[in-house]
Amino acid sequence: xxxxxxxxLQGVKEKTGIxxxxxxxxxxxFASTMAEYIADLPSAFTSGASVIQLEGKTYFKxxxxxxxxxxxxxxxxxxxxxxxxxxxxxxxxxxSKPKQLSFDEQLGFILTGNSxxxxxxxxxxxxxxxxxxxxxxxIKTDRxxxxxxxxLSSYFGGEGAVVSLTNDTCAxxxxxxxxxxxxxxxPVRQAEILKRSVFEELGVVVNVYVGSIxxxxxxxxxxxxxxxxxxxxxxxxxLNGGVYAYKDYLLDKIAEELPPEKLEEYLSALxxxxxxxxxxxxxxxxxxxxxxxxLNVSExxxxxxxxxxxxxxxxxxxxxxxxxDIKKFSDALNFKLLYxxxxxxxxxx
Numbered sequence: 001x002x003x004x005x006x007x008x009l010q011g012v013k014e015k016t017g018i019x020x021x022x023x024x025x026x027x028x029x030f031a032s033t034m035a036e037y038i039a040d041l042p043s044a045f046t047s048g049a050s051v052i053q054l055e056g057k058t059y060f061k062x063x064x065x066x067x068x069x070x071x072x073x074x075x076x077x078x079x080x081x082x083x084x085x086x087x088x089x090x091x092x093x094x095x096s097k098p099k100q101l102s103f104d105e106q107l108g109f110i111l112t113g114n115s116x117x118x119x120x121x122x123x124x125x126x127x128x129x130x131x132x133x134x135x136x137x138x139i140k141t142d143r144x145x146x147x148x149x150x151x152l153s154s155y156f157g158g159e160g161a162v163v164s165l166t167n168d169t170c171a172x173x174x175x176x177x178x179x180x181x182x183x184x185x186x187p188v189r190q191a192e193i194l195k196r197s198v199f200e201e202l203g204v205v206v207n208v209y210v211g212s213i214x215x216x217x218x219x220x221x222x223x224x225x226x227x228x229x230x231x232x233x234x235x236x237x238x239l240n241g242g243v244y245a246y247k248d249y250l251l252d253k254i255a256e257e258l259p260p261e262k263l264e265e266y267l268s269a270l271x272x273x274x275x276x277x278x279x280x281x282x283x284x285x286x287x288x289x290x291x292x293x294x295l296n297v298s299e300x301x302x303x304x305x306x307x308x309x310x311x312x313x314x315x316x317x318x319x320x321x322x323x324x325d326i327k328k329f330s331d332a333l334n335f336k337l338l339y340x341x342x343x344x345x346x347x348x349x
Contacts, residue, residue, distance in 0.1 A: 005064055006031040008094045012087055015113055015225045016232070017256075020087060022062075023070045030069065041070055051084050053077075060084035062091045079235040082140075085166050086228070090114070103127065107163045111136070111171060113221040120218050129217050132175040134160070135187045136211045136223040137194065138231060140169045141204055148198060148206065155197060171227070173220060176213060187213065191243040209234070210245040229253070236343055237288070251333075255340045263341060277321045278342045286314045288339050291332055 009020050013033045021032035027041060041059065051060045053076035060071050073080060073087070094114045101109060110120050123129070141148060149170045152162045160174035174190060191208040198206050209230040211223030226246040233252050234244040255263065277283060286304065290311070293299040301311045318324065322338070324331040 002031055005069075005091075008064075008091050009033050011094075011113065012090060015221075016083070016087075016228060018073055018083060018087065021072050022064075023072070025068045025070070027070075041072075051081055053081060058084050060088055062088040064091055077235070079232055082166075082169070083232070086169075089166065104163050107161060107173075108165065111163065111165075111173070111221055111224045113225065115221075117218050120220070124217050130175045131216055132177065133213050133215055134173055134175045134217060134220060134223070135213045136220060136227050137172045137174065137187070137191055138165070138169060138209045138224070138227040139172060139194070139198075140207045140209070140231065142168065143204065144168070145170050147202060148204060151198065151202060152194070155201075156194065171224060173217075187211075188243060188245050191245070195243055205241055207231070207234075207241060208243045210243065212246050238285075251336060252340050255337065256344065263344075266337065267341060277318065277338065280321075283314055283318055283321070284339050284342055286311065287318050287326055287335050290315065290326060291336060295327055295332075 005022060009022060009031055010033060012018060012020055019032075019034045021034045022030050023041065024030045051058065053059070056074065056076050058073050058076055058080040060073075062069055062071060071084075071087070073084060090112050093109055093112060106123055109115055110123060115123075124131075139145075139148060139152070145164055145166070145168050149162050149164045152170070152172055156162070156172065156174070160172055162170055162172050164170045172194070174187075176186060187210045191210050195206055195208050198204055209227040211226035211230070214220065214223045230244050230246045230249055233249045234240075258266075286300075289304055290297075290300045293303065297308055297311055301308045304311070315326065318326060318335070322335070324335050324338075326332045326335045
């Protein structure tokens with residue numbers, strides 16, 4: 001069982017980049033993708049709480065092989081709590097047999113990568129699923145997801161499928177026409193329509209995270225994990241209440257995969273003294289907001305609740321400190337890289 005659990009934890013690492021340590025009920029070390037060993041568990045956690053966050057770590061429980069396990073991941077924010085629930089479900093679902101599950105359960109099984117392509121193909125044939133390209137949106141709210149899932153199934157169900165993942169999150173799998181597959185903006189437009197429809201009909205504000213278009217249902221888990229990755233990236237940037245697409249975070253993914261020495265090399269090429277700008281959260285946030293609003297001064301000032309002149313002053317200060325005029329495309333791209341580096345875990349400002 002240890003070998004099987006280690007394989008599942010490795011799958012979590014490959015799909016999400018999150019490192020997990022699993023500890024058996026008696027407190028002994030069992031399986032881990034972490035380099036360090038975390039020996040002690042919080043007493044409040046072992047005595048009853050399902051998830052607890054303490055001193056930069058998130059602890060949660062899951063069942064595997066008929067046994068209770070405790071697990072820990074790094075970080076103690078809202079996104080880590082969310083991922084703890086998703087990872088617990090992923091691990092427990094990895095033991096399930098698709099043929100024993102309902103349609104929604106089988107779909108969740110395949111969506112989260114707990115299936116072979118052969119079984120996914122059988123599922124496609126059993127339910128006569130379209131062979132069109134598709135993409136996945138994950139929809140998250142701060143309330144129970146059941147009403148939203150029901151609404152989405154009735155409103156959008158004819159063009160895809162909706163499956164609940166946790167108490168506050170569901171996924172919407174949407175098929176696209178072959179003629180529309182090349183339109184990279186289509187998923188974002190559909191996500192905006194979905195978000196607006198949920199608010200107008202239910203009065204609920206949701207976050208929507210959009211994966212990229214994949215060739216067929218056989219690759220549906222790829223788009224799902226891209227949406228999951230987008231949620232993680234947007235939360236790390238402090239963004240909330242909107243529509244966020246994987247394609248908008250490709251530069252983030254590239255930067256994350258670069259070795260530290262390369263990041264330092266590129267950073268030094270961008271500016272002689274990066275520490276001052278990297279340590280100024282106000283300037284970084286201002287520049288990023290300006291770029292997200294397509295260089296629109298009025299919209300940026302409105303979103304940040306500041307005067308236009310204050311915004312212009314900050315943009316000028318950014319140019320003075322970095323030599324980057326972010327109203328120009330190449331300089332805007334370089335500033336975006338600076339911003340991404342400033343938000344990366346472990347980067348010392």
